[in-house]
């Protein structure tokens with residue numbers, strides 16, 4: 059926001075003193091506060107950026123301190139659970155508009171943000187019934203001001219779509235890296251040492267923050283279990299084709315999946331790659 063001149067003053071709260079100090083040092087915030095309640099006082103816009111499982115606690119803390127007419131949004135990866143936990147704490151006259159930028163890396167902490175993160179990435183807003191359209195338009199303009207493409211979506215639909223495109227793929231990555239870890243004990247580290255590109259990509263995903271992802275799976279349980287069930291069925295058909303030597307099935311399947319990848323690239327949605335190789339700065343793993 060600072061880079062694009064979108065806010066007059068940016069203040070922050072984080073629960074650890076170390077995170078607050080870093081946020082000040084690197085110029086993310088003009089001021090930091092030890093409580094969320096103090097940080098939100100007089101703010102036009104409040105952005106909740108905590109793990110999904112604690113959004114409700116923060117909502118309860120800030121509710122009584124929000125300025126009339128303020129907009130509250132969040133960046134949580136799951137929307138249904140956030141709405142359920144936060145909306146009851148929002149006073150009348152405050153615009154609560156849940157959101158989710160589909161952009162991120164496996165890194166956490168205040169040093170992991172960078173101003174181009176949202177360029178040409180989707181930012182989904184899930185306004186609730188009766189949302190104030192002028193407030194939604196202001197939030198949309200803010201996201202677009204950081205280079206994002208904004209779409210609006212129903213909360214439940216968001217959670218199903220993200221279960222397919224983000225949550226279940228993360229679970230698969232975690233599982234495959236877990237399998238390799240187990241095999242390592244059998245094969246004297248060779249599995250890790252000789253890991254090829256595909257596995258290396260999975261290890262990047264599987265290095266994502268454990269608290270964030272624990273909360274995603276606990277709060278988007280139904281959609282993830284639905285997609286996981288479908289995944290398992292597909293896996294069994296492929297397993298059977300391999301056992302039966304059914305090359306035709308495998309070839310036809312992989313031809314279809316290749317077309318999906320090409321479709322994503324043609325649609326200009328393969329924009330995350332440039333930052334994947336970026337070297338994290340010191341202290342990046344430190345959590346607030």
Ligand SMILES: NC(=O)c1ccc[n+]([C@@H]2O[C@H](COP(=O)([O-])OP(=O)(O)OC[C@H]3O[C@@H](n4cnc5c(N)ncnc54)[C@H](O)[C@@H]3O)[C@@H](O)[C@H]2O)c1
Nearest residue numbers: 072073107108109110112133134135161162163166167346
């Ligand atoms: N990392 C990504 O790729 C990504 C992308 C899109 C959305 N998100 C969502 O953004 C949110 C934040 O993720 P992040 O990657 O910025 O994580 P982060 O670890 O960088 O920041 C999380 C912050 O939450 C604070 N926090 C944790 N527990 C808390 C508690 N009990 N009370 C008060 N504060 C607490 C931490 O101190 C930290 O400052 C999550 O809801 C996540 O689902 C993440």
Ligand SMILES: O=C(O)C(=O)C[C@]1(C(=O)O)C=C[C@@H](O)C=C1
Nearest residue numbers: 135159160161162163164223224
């Ligand atoms: O590239 C990554 O590191 C990510 O996993 C980012 C990613 C995603 O799955 O696309 C992860 C979770 C968020 O909710 C949004 C973005």
